[in-house]
Amino acid sequence: MNVTFFKRILGFLTYTSVCFSAGFFIIQLLPVRISGYLQYLATIFTSIAIMMLTGYLIHAFNHNKRVNIYLEIINALRKIGNGDYNVQLDLNTGKKNEMTEIISHFNHMAKQLKQMEEMRQEFISNVSHEIQSPLTSIVGFAQALQSNKLTTEESNHYLHIIETESRRLSKLSDNLLKLTSLESEHHPFERKSCRLDQQIRSIILACEPNWLEKELEMDISLEKVSIFADEDLMSQVWTNLIHNSIKFTRQYGTITIRLQQMADQASITISDTGIGISEQDQFHIFERFYKADLARERTKSGSGLGLSIVKKIIDMHDGSISVKSEIGKGTTFTILLPIS
Template sequence: MTSNKKWRIGLYYILLLGAVMAGTMLLGVVTVVVFKYFGVIRSDESGYSIALVTTIVISVLVTFLAALMLGKNIITPVTKLSDLSQRVAKGDFNATLDAKSYISEIQTVIDSFNAMVKELGTNEALSNDFVTNVSHEFKTPIAAIEGYATLLQEKSLSEEEKQEYIEKILYNSKRLSTLTGNILLLSKLETQNIITDKTWFRLDEQIRQCILTLENRWSEKGLNFNIEMDEVWYYASESLFSTVWTNIIGNAIKYSKEESTIDITLEKGVDFVTVTVTDEGIGMSGDTLNHMFEKFYQGDLSHRSEGNGLGLTLVRRILDLCNGKAEVKSQLGVGTEFMVYLPADRAE
């Protein structure tokens, strides 16, 4: 009996194409090539149809799972980012994305977006606080000036009362002038990264001159000074450093007890030039120490009688621009030690 079956060498393969979709977005195309076997096969063999059906089912499942994974890790976070971006654009800085993605690049975008929104919210809060505080600080001396000026219009006032009101008007005028100057200077320094008006000057002589400038304030309280300073030439902005010493020494005078002593030292070391101002004043609480360099912060009630809370903010910013730093130690009822460290490579 003669067989009619024909044999040939051949290769069975199936080429499948599948579109990977996520919503209405085409993410890509999956191409699946399935080789059944290579060898001698019968020309009338029909078993390949089973392989074809099996491969189609597997391909559809793989494509579906791929679409789910890609949709969860790409499309969903991106869609949420788009919606949240519109909320942020309208001023909602509480809009954060808590989605997670196994794709590192997408997760980086999510983390960066959340960090950006947090920073914008912080800046917005600081801006609002700044405006509120500035308005309050301006309102206080202006109201005082207006009040005393109104009282001066009364004809029944004695000369002593008139003089008292005039002095209070002058005091609040100076306070207003100082506040305006500090705000303008701080605004300038916050947008400045390089100091251009550097020159060589005697640091020790500048500190002595600052003490003399403040003589009216410390002589009224009967304060004494112990001064030990090395002769140091320094290369920096002379005007900005004058602001630093005026604020630091001014605070030491302001919060010192009457007839107490203020110690001031200036030492040139290998790495730093160190200026230390120590008073025997009322001291500061731990909470005040933690916030003393913040804008408009005036600490506990004992530190709110004068000033506007900008002086030490200016000090910190100026020192930052000069690569310097400040450290403060204080104890309530004992006094405060303020240390300024300046890079020694700019000193001679």
């Protein structure tokens, strides 16, 4: 409460006190019968005055309290406007009313904004790290190529590294654009009826040079299943998962791919006998930029965006994806998609 409020209360009490003091003094000078009657009236008016004063005090207190809450909300909004999302209103407004609803929604909004800001900063940090690593290699080996003391074999080796890192940058850029587009509301999404078994089989054949090079056994069983989906997007799912299985399966290993219809769903499992994923990493593999390099002993590093894209596409089709794996024994991805 401010000083003006206290001045008003003090003035009201002083004025009331003077009036009642004068009234009682006059009453004492009147005859007894009239004096008693007037004292009775004075008691009634005194009670009314006290109730009015109490009501005024309650109203004034609530008014000032509400003003203070508004000032707190305005100050919090000003902080958010300046980029400080670490704001939570902790105001005791008594019983539940429209003000407590406003405060509750405000705190929820501030919490969501804080989480989005943390995700944005983490995203920028991850992108910077992913870009910096190949750029450092490209610059370093480009400088080394300027030396006249290199053999032809060394020069070719350095050029190969530069080419590999350049492709890695290009893929990172492509995946970033793809993921950003998928998460927006403007990505083209055209469902149509397509034969899932034919699509998966064509991608397996497209990857043939990769699994023949490692002499992998491909155990394929595909039932005839049609689904209503965006064919181009689903093609990215199978390409990514099959490439990963080939990539992380050692020489002479086995990759098993199964497709079958289960009630109103298509069930797809892609299993390998590769290096596996630790139990801890399985909880994070669909997160952006998450790479279990140490746990999986990867010889080739990706961007950590491939499985994020896979998860997003499957979610767009109202499906689900899960993973089961054990270090040294392989990994199985299970995808469930609605038929219609």
